[in-house]
Amino acid sequence: xxxxxxxxxxxxxxxxxxxxxxxxxxxxxxxxxxxxxxxxxxxxxxxxxxxxxxxxxxxxxxxxxxxxxxxxxxxxxxxxxxxxxxxxxxxxxxxxxxxxxxxxxxxxxxxxxxxxxxxxxxxxxxxxxxxxxxxxxxxxxxxxxxxxxx
Amino acid sequence: xxxxxxxxxxxxxxxxxxxxxxxxxxxxxxxxxxxxxxxxxxxxxxxxxxxxxxxxxxxxxxxxxxxxxxxxxxxxxxxxxxxxxxxxxxxxxxxxxxxxxxxxxxxxxxxxxxxxxxxxxxxxxxxxxxxxxxxxxxxxxxxxxxxxxxxxxxxxxxxxxxxxxxxxxxxxxxxxxxx
Numbered sequence: 001x002x003x004x005x006x007x008x009x010x011x012x013x014x015x016x017x018x019x020x021x022x023x024x025x026x027x028x029x030x031x032x033x034x035x036x037x038x039x040x041x042x043x044x045x046x047x048x049x050x051x052x053x054x055x056x057x058x059x060x061x062x063x064x065x066x067x068x069x070x071x072x073x074x075x076x077x078x079x080x081x082x083x084x085x086x087x088x089x090x091x092x093x094x095x096x097x098x099x100x101x102x103x104x105x106x107x108x109x110x111x112x113x114x115x116x117x118x119x120x121x122x123x124x125x126x127x128x129x130x131x132x133x134x135x136x137x138x139x140x141x142x143x144x145x146x147x148x149x150x
Numbered sequence: 151x152x153x154x155x156x157x158x159x160x161x162x163x164x165x166x167x168x169x170x171x172x173x174x175x176x177x178x179x180x181x182x183x184x185x186x187x188x189x190x191x192x193x194x195x196x197x198x199x200x201x202x203x204x205x206x207x208x209x210x211x212x213x214x215x216x217x218x219x220x221x222x223x224x225x226x227x228x229x230x231x232x233x234x235x236x237x238x239x240x241x242x243x244x245x246x247x248x249x250x251x252x253x254x255x256x257x258x259x260x261x262x263x264x265x266x267x268x269x270x271x272x273x274x275x276x277x278x279x280x281x282x283x284x285x286x287x288x289x290x291x292x293x294x295x296x297x298x299x300x301x302x303x304x305x306x307x308x309x310x311x312x313x314x315x316x317x318x319x320x321x322x323x324x325x326x327x328x329x
Contacts, residue, residue: 029222062236063215063229077176082196095175097196097216122213123239125198130244132171132200133209142196142216 031099032145033118037067043085043094043139050124050139061121066141069116069148070094072109083109083117083144092137096144106146119144172291173200177326179212183317190224190316192217199326201284201291203255206247208265208293210324214239232306233272241271245280253284253291260285265295274304282324295324 039061041049046066050057070085073093083106085094096117098106109115119141127134177197183190194216200209214235219225229235245267247253253261261284269278282295298319301308308316 025221025223027222029219029225031218058239059236062239077195082176095196099195099218120215122196122215125211125240131209132202132207133173133198133211140196140213140216142194142213143218 031101031143033065033120033143034145035065037118038064040067042068043070044092046121047092047124047137047139051126054124058123062123064121065118066121067116067118067147068094069114072111072113072115075109075111083115085115085117092139095138095140097140097142098144098146102145106144109146114150115146116148117141117144118147170204171200171202172328174198174326174328177210177293177324177328179210179322179324181320181322183315183320185315185317187315190219192219192225192228194218197324197326199293199324199328201293201328203253203291206250206253208243208245208247208267210243210326212241214241214271227312232301232308238271238273241269243267243269243278243280245278247284248279253286255286255291256289258286258288269299272304272306276303291328293324293326293328295322297322 046057046061046068049061068085072083072085074082074084076082076084083096083098085096096119120143122140122142125134125138125140127136175198176195177199178193178195179197180191180193194212195218196213196216198209198211201207214233215229217225217228219228245265248264248266252263262281263284264279264281266279267277268275270276278297278299280295280297282293282297285292285294298321300319301316302318
């Protein structure tokens with residue numbers, strides 16, 4: 001009787017393990033950072049941190065979910081949006097990439113709106129020599145989600 | 151003399167009118183690894199690209215973190231184990247069109263080009279020539295290219311346990327509409 005119970009128990013553990021494994025393997029990747037933020041920090045403060053110590057900041061912030069706010073200065077794209085927040089006097093932009101799954105929620109945002117955004121930190125772009133790409137400093141975020149807009 | 155000066159001024163104006171740097175921050179790059187065991191694909195829609203119509207210089211920059219996979223576990227392995235994104239957050243390409251007169255920037259059309267340059271990913275830079283197309287449409291260039299790379303060339307370590315699921319050659323597609 002005890003042996004039968006033991007086998008049943010082992011069988012149950014194996015079945016649960018298989019299901020957990022399948023779930024973990026099949027779990028879809030998140031396209032929007034809707035959960036709890038790892039850090040609440042403004043883009044300009046993040047930029048300062050990266051400029052002060054690039055390696056340490058890469059380790060600390062890249063891939064982490066950051067919540068911040070700002071004014072929308074530019075909107076690009078018609079399905080996967082790129083919303084840019086900027087403060088002209090600081091000569092840098094925060095570029096926020098939205099997956100097309102977030103399009104319906106983010107399409108009503110307009111230039112000049114105050115928004116609170118949460119996104120996964122990509123890191124910074126600083127202009128290099130012979131660089132025709134960058135004309136300023138950028139910090140960018142992927143899998144963004146709008147938390148508040150007005 | 152006056153006529154020569156006028157002609158030169160007009161020529162300089164004409165050249166400078168068409169010489170400009172076209173850019174985008176919303177280009178796409180996707181890649182696919184095909185094996186009998188599994189197809190693994192991901193896409194970034196946040197590719198920065200620029201092309202200088204005067205010099206033929208071409209640049210791309212991708213935040214590795216921006217690659218979106220279908221499965222969460224694949225994305226995690228790609229970011230943490232293979233690309234080591236926290237250590238090497240950007241992949242870049244800097245090059246030049248080898249046939250500088252191949253593209254007529256003011257005329258709509260599809261122009262086949264080769265771009266010779268340096269591809270940097272996972273902290274490794276390699277010289278590479280990428281065959282591609284510049285499609286000029288309504289005065290704006292669309293940059294398209296399809297090419298293959300080998301992960302081992304960029305010191306991307308694939309564990310033996312997953313090597314059968316990851317192709318030796320990864321196919322990369324680039325599609326960037328510049329303004």
